[in-house]
Amino acid sequence: VSLTKAALAMLFLALLTHPQLAAACPVCFDPREANQSAFVSMTIFMSLLPLATFAGLVLWIRKRVRDAENATRPLE
């Protein structure tokens, strides 16, 4: 193993111990707490909103189907 390759490997390993230097993700690292919390809260908001809306729509349609089935079911 050449000295240059060994030096590069050491540099790479050293960088692994300081991930914040290479952080491209603003949710993971931002010097300002307000900005980081805005990123985190909006990530949660944008992730949950479609799921919650879709789940609500599915539950509402299921309720409508059940109501329609109950209305057409003959009395026992």
Place this chain on the structure above:
Amino acid sequence: MSSASSLPEAGRIPRRQPPVPNAVLGTLVFVFTELMFFAGLISAHTIAESNDILGWPPIGQPRLPIEETAVNTMALLLSGALVVWAGQSHRRDPERGHRGTLALLGAGIALGAFFVFAQGLEWAALIREGLTLTSNTHGSFFYLIVGAHAFHAIAAIGVLAWALAALVRRRLTATALTSVQVFWLFVVGVWPILYWKVYL
């Protein structure tokens, strides 16, 4: 040899009504996409606001008219309530409740139009005071978000006016009115969130 006409009871099988009419379901799917559009704007606004080091709104820029817009918000919310009542009146008895439905829907449209008109006046005043689309990030987001909502409000008022015209001709179906209501209630329902995020 058999033909369709010789089948027993052909064409007489009662079609089951869908639990959610197609028009209403289609409008709900459309509203879902619109909701995500506004969610994206709100998300971008929140991050830009937290990222801004010059203050939000920046010093020296005109303040947004919180009180006047609160009155507009009340008018819009009342419009939403009137449109809901119009739908209830129409579904209860389309013939006997015809006049009431007309009055409620007409008043709802008038209040919606008042909201858009008042927002237009507000924009004109803010532009005169120096807040434009290119003033700063705050101005860009204000006009983008409020403008997108105003565009939706104008489109929804147009659809409500179509429903009113159909109601006058006694050709408005309950499904069509429900679809129009869903769209208008989305426009009404999303506004308080935008007001809270942009103005307060």
